[in-house]
Amino acid sequence: EKALDKIIAAKTTLLVQMPFYGTLSYLLKFVENENIPTMGTDGTYLVYNPKFVLKLPDDQLRGVICHEILHIANGHPWRIRPHHIHIKANFAMDYVVNPMVLESKLSLPPGCLINEDYNGLPWEEVYNLLPDIFGKGCGIGEVYQAGSLGDREEAGKGKYITEDEWKLTMAQSARAHKASGYGNLPGFIDRMVDGLLNPKINWKEQLDYLVIKIISKDDYTWSKPNKRYLPQGLYLPSIYSEEVPLLAITLDS
Numbered sequence: 001e002k003a004l005d006k007i008i009a010a011k012t013t014l015l016v017q018m019p020f021y022g023t024l025s026y027l028l029k030f031v032e033n034e035n036i037p038t039m040g041t042d043g044t045y046l047v048y049n050p051k052f053v054l055k056l057p058d059d060q061l062r063g064v065i066c067h068e069i070l071h072i073a074n075g076h077p078w079r080i081r082p083h084h085i086h087i088k089a090n091f092a093m094d095y096v097v098n099p100m101v102l103e104s105k106l107s108l109p110p111g112c113l114i115n116e117d118y119n120g121l122p123w124e125e126v127y128n129l130l131p132d133i134f135g136k137g138c139g140i141g142e143v144y145q146a147g148s149l150g151d152r153e154e155a156g157k158g159k160y161i162t163e164d165e166w167k168l169t170m171a172q173s174a175r176a177h178k179a180s181g182y183g184n185l186p187g188f189i190d191r192m193v194d195g196l197l198n199p200k201i202n203w204k205e206q207l208d209y210l211v212i213k214i215i216s217k218d219d220y221t222w223s224k225p226n227k228r229y230l231p232q233g234l235y236l237p238s239i240y241s242e243e244v245p246l247l248a249i250t251l252d253s
Contacts, residue, residue: 014065036142
């Protein structure tokens, strides 16, 4: 049995039994990659280790595929930034999407990251609650920055899937699922789609993004080593900026 054949069978089952996830799975370009431990996505590609796929029971494979889809549905590839510690960010994102997978009555491999204290929180808040130092591994799969995987020439003739395209397809898939009589969608999907159709701006997220963008570090210094690599015995420079931008805060009472 080939890993891709097993993935195609999983996608077909999802399309028949859970059209919302099945439809979204066909947006992704699945690419074999033996250099990663499990799976990963950047919103256009879903890369997978064939050995990981072949050892999974069919129900868990469907769950892991939906796990990756939910990362994209939550906008994770577009919200992860270079300053985030990659492993820590992926753990935080997994804590967010794993309960969603289980609420969808899908299965996940043993040992997946679950913590009820983090249920309902955006991954950025979970990220701030987690320690900076982790062991090896990234939970079930990895999230990469949007457009960072694959070959641009292969990705729809140089075109990566945008966040807006994902949102539109999600809304259409939810409508199609309900119209086809396959039963109710999990409550979080209804809320997610409602948020897409009737968006509410989260001022905290917008302010966080703006501040990070303004104070982005743009140079390197050896006087302060990069703590991320010290546990590995590597003394590498950290990034910094000497500029302090003007920041004005106005309170409207």
